[in-house]
Amino acid sequence: MSTLEIKDLHVSIDTEQGTKEILKGVSLTIKTGQTHAIMGPNGSGKSTLASTIAGHPRYNVTSGSITLDGEDVLAMSVDQRARAGVFLAMQYPVEVPGVSMTNFLRTAKTAIDGEAPKLRTWTKEVKDAMQKLRIDADFAQRNVNEGFSGGEKKRVEILQLELFKPKFAILDETDSGLDVDALKVVSEGVNRAHAEGNMGTLLITHYTRILRYIKPDFVHVFVDGQVVEEGGPELADRLEEEGYDRYATGAGAATIAAAAQA
Amino acid sequence: MTEITTEKARIGAPSAQPFIDGFTEEGESLSPINANASKAPLAGEAVKRHSHGGGVGIPDSSRAGRLTSYTLADFKPLTGLEEDWRFTPLKRLRGLHSEVLSGAAPTVTVSGPERVTVETVARGDVRIGSAGIPEDRVSANAWENFSEATVITVPAEFEADTEIAVLIEGTSTEAAAQHIVIVAEKFSKAVVVLDHQGSAVVSENVEIVVEDGANLTVVTLQEWNDDAVHASSQQAKIGRDAKFKHVMVSLGGDLVRVTPSARFTAPGGEAELFGLYFADAGQHLEQRLFVDHAVANCKSNVLYKGALQGRNAHAVWVGDVLIRKEAEGTDTYEANRNLLLTDGARADSVPNLEIETGLIEGAGHASATGRLDDEHLFYLMARGIPENVARRLVVRGFLHEIIQQINVPAIEERLTDAVERELALTDN
Numbered sequence: 247m248s249t250l251e252i253k254d255l256h257v258s259i260d261t262e263q264g265t266k267e268i269l270k271g272v273s274l275t276i277k278t279g280q281t282h283a284i285m286g287p288n289g290s291g292k293s294t295l296a297s298t299i300a301g302h303p304r305y306n307v308t309s310g311s312i313t314l315d316g317e318d319v320l321a322m323s324v325d326q327r328a329r330a331g332v333f334l335a336m337q338y339p340v341e342v343p344g345v346s347m348t349n350f351l352r353t354a355k356t357a358i359d360g361e362a363p364k365l366r367t368w369t370k371e372v373k374d375a376m377q378k379l380r381i382d383a384d385f386a387q388r389n390v391n392e393g394f395s396g397g398e399k400k401r402v403e404i405l406q407l408e409l410f411k412p413k414f415a416i417l418d419e420t421d422s423g424l425d426v427d428a429l430k431v432v433s434e435g436v437n438r439a440h441a442e443g444n445m446g447t448l449l450i451t452h453y454t455r456i457l458r459y460i461k462p463d464f465v466h467v468f469v470d471g472q473v474v475e476e477g478g479p480e481l482a483d484r485l486e487e488e489g490y491d492r493y494a495t496g497a498g499a500a501t502i503a504a505a506a507q508a
Numbered sequence: 509m510t511e512i513t514t515e516k517a518r519i520g521a522p523s524a525q526p527f528i529d530g531f532t533e534e535g536e537s538l539s540p541i542n543a544n545a546s547k548a549p550l551a552g553e554a555v556k557r558h559s560h561g562g563g564v565g566i567p568d569s570s571r572a573g574r575l576t577s578y579t580l581a582d583f584k585p586l587t588g589l590e591e592d593w594r595f596t597p598l599k600r601l602r603g604l605h606s607e608v609l610s611g612a613a614p615t616v617t618v619s620g621p622e623r624v625t626v627e628t629v630a631r632g633d634v635r636i637g638s639a640g641i642p643e644d645r646v647s648a649n650a651w652e653n654f655s656e657a658t659v660i661t662v663p664a665e666f667e668a669d670t671e672i673a674v675l676i677e678g679t680s681t682e683a684a685a686q687h688i689v690i691v692a693e694k695f696s697k698a699v700v701v702l703d704h705q706g707s708a709v710v711s712e713n714v715e716i717v718v719e720d721g722a723n724l725t726v727v728t729l730q731e732w733n734d735d736a737v738h739a740s741s742q743q744a745k746i747g748r749d750a751k752f753k754h755v756m757v758s759l760g761g762d763l764v765r766v767t768p769s770a771r772f773t774a775p776g777g778e779a780e781l782f783g784l785y786f787a788d789a790g791q792h793l794e795q796r797l798f799v800d801h802a803v804a805n806c807k808s809n810v811l812y813k814g815a816l817q818g819r820n821a822h823a824v825w826v827g828d829v830l831i832r833k834e835a836e837g838t839d840t841y842e843a844n845r846n847l848l849l850t851d852g853a854r855a856d857s858v859p860n861l862e863i864e865t866g867l868i869e870g871a872g873h874a875s876a877t878g879r880l881d882d883e884h885l886f887y888l889m890a891r892g893i894p895e896n897v898a899r900r901l902v903v904r905g906f907l908h909e910i911i912q913q914i915n916v917p918a919i920e921e922r923l924t925d926a927v928e929r930e931l932a933l934t935d936n
Contacts, residue, residue, distance in 0.1 A: 323895070
C-alpha cells in the first residue's frame with residue numbers, strides 16, 4: 247500500500263508578463279487502489295498539477311510538498327520520479343524522431359526495473375498489450391509518437407502505463423480528442439492496470455464522459471488553482487447536469503462554505 | 509530541436525497569364541545578359557580546359573559564375589576572404605593551398621566484385637577530367653600535382669551485389685595529392701565506399717561518372733586520425749535517367765573539407781546527397797555542396813545533419829542549388845540540421861537556392877540549428893530514462909536517419925558504434 251500526498255501546493259510559471267501563480271494551495275492524498283478524478287474548466291490548473299507531480303521544468307513549486315510514501319518527490323529529478331513509481335500519461339505526447347518505440351519501451355523498462363527485461367517474455371508482453379489496446383504491430387518499428395494520430399498517441403500512453411506498472415498513474419486529459427471507441431479501449435487499459443491492485447490513479451478530465459468507463463472513488467473540482475468542492479462519484483453526475491457555471495466567481499466561495507459544512 | 513531559422517520556398521506551376529515584358533511568371537526578370545549565359549562547365553561543350561564560370565554577365569555572387577580551371581595558376585592565392593574560404597582556417601590547411609603537393613598519396617586498396625575493374629593510370633588517361641574540373645585552389649593544386657590515379661569501372665548493365673570497398677589509408681603528413689575516378693557505365697548498379705583512414709595531409713579529387721540509366725551510390729567516410737587534414741572535391745556528372753546517391757560522413761580529422769557536387773547533364777536524373785558530421789572540440793568539419801540543375805526534369809534531395817560538442821568544435825555547411833533557365837520541371841529540396849550539444853561549439857549553415865526559371869515542380873530549402881529539445885528529454889525522462897541516456901537516444905536517433913541511407917549493414921554498424929564513441933566523450 248502506497249500513498250501519494252500533496253500538501254498545500256503552490257506553483258507558478260514564468261511568463262513574459264512576470265511570474266504567474268497557477269496552483270494556489272492544493273492538498274490531495276491518493277492511496278493504492280483509489281481512483282481520484284480531478285475535474286474543472288479550462289485554465290483551472292489541472293494539467294499544471296499533473297506536470298508538477300512529474301517534474302516538468304516549466305513549473306516552479308513555491309511552497310508545499312509532494313511525498314510518495316514519505317519520500318520527498320520534489321527533491322527528485324524527472325527520471326527519479328518515474329523510477330519511484332509515478333507515471334504521467336501526457337495530454338500532448340511529443341514525437342521523438344529517430345527513436346523507435348521498441349527501443350524506447352525496452353530502455354524505459356530497463357531504467358524503471360533496474361535490469362533489462364528478459365527478451366522473450368518482454369517481446370510477448372509488449373505484443374499482447376498492444377493487441378489489447380488495438381495498436382497495430384508495426385507501431386513497434388515506428389519512431390516514438392511520430393506520425394501517430396491523436397488517438398494513437400493516447401493509446402500508446404496507456405500501453406506504457408500497462409507495461410511499466412507504476413504505483414501512481416496520472417492521466418492528464420487522456421480522454422480528450424478520443425472518439426467513443428477509442429475512449430472505451432483506453433479506459434479498459436486503465437481498468438486492467440488498476441485491477442492488478444497495486445496502483446492509485448489520478449484522472450484529470452474536463453468532461454464526465456470518461457467517468458462512465460472509469461469509476462472514480464473521489465471527485466475533486468478544480469477552479470482557479472484550488473479545489474473548490476470534493477465528493478464521491480455522485481458529484482460527477484451533478485457536474486454533468488450543471489456544468490462548471492455555478493463555480494463562477496462569487497458562487498465558488500459559497501460552495502466552499504457549503505462543502506465545509508457538509 | 510529549437511528552430512532558430514527556417515526558410516521554405518516552393519514555387520508552383522506558372523500562371524496562365526500572358527507575360528509582361530521584363531517580367532516572368534515569377535516577377536521581375538533577371539538581367540537580360542544572363543539569358544545568353546552558357547551552360548554548366550561540364551555540359552554540352554565537353555570539358556573546357558579553362559573557364560571563368562558560366563559566362564559574361566553572371567554576377568560573382570551566383571554559383572554559375574564560379575571560376576573553374578585545371579590550372580593552379582588561374583586561381584589566386586587564398587587570403588581567407590574568398591566567399592568559399594571564409595569559414596576555413598587556412599593556417600590549418602598545412603600547405604594544401606600553397607605548397608607543391610609532393611608527399612606520398614594515401615594508399616588505395618580496392619576490393620569488390622570481380623567484374624568491377626580497378627586500374628592505376630597515369631595523368632594522361634582519357635578518363636581523367638571526364639567528370640570534374642577544379643572549382644577552388646586546393647582542388648586545382650591536387651590536379652596539378654597528382655602523379656597517378658585510381659580508376660574504378662562498374663561495367664555496363666552489371667549489378668554489384670556487394671559493395672566496392674575503397675580503403676584510402678594515409679601514413680604520412682606530408683602534403684599530398686590524390687585522384688580517383690569512378691565510372692558507373694550504362695545501366696549498372698553499385699555502391700562504392702571511400703573509406704578514409706589514418707593520418708594524412710591530402711587534397712583529393714574524386715570524379716564520378718554516372719552514365720545513362722546507371723544507379724550509383726558513393727559513400728565517403730572520413731574517419732581520419734586527429735592530425736589529418738583533408739580537402740576532397742567529389743564531382744559527379746549524371747546522365748540521362750541515372751540515379752546518384754552520395755553519403756558523406758565526417759567524424760575524424762583536424763580539418764576536413766568535403767565539396768561534393770552533382771551536375772545533371774541530361775533529363776530524368778536523380779540525385780540524393782546526404783551528410784553526417786560529428787565535430788568535437790577543436791575540430792573543423794566543413795561541407796559545401798553544389799547541385800547543378802542544368803537540364804530539364806531532374807530531381808534532387810539534400811539532407812545534412814550534424815552534431816557538435818566541445819570548445820571550438822566548428823561545422824560549416826553551405827548548400828548551393830542552382831536551377832538554370834533550361835532546367836524546367838526541376839524538383840529540389842535541401843535541408844541542414846545541427847544539434848549543438850555543449851557550449852563553445854559553432855555551426856555555420858548557409859542554404860543557397862538560385863532559381864532562374866519559374867517552370868519547376870518545386871524548390872525548397874531549410875536550415876535549423878539548435879539544442880536538444882527539452883520536451884523530448886522530458887518525455888523520455890518521465891519514463892524513468894536518466895538524462896544522459898535520454899540525450900544519447902535523441903542524438904543517436906537524429907543521426908541515424910543519415911546512417912540508414914548507406915544500406916551496407918557492416919558500415920552502418922561501424923558508424924553507429926563510432927557515433928556511440930563520440931557521445932561517450934562528453935557523456936552526452
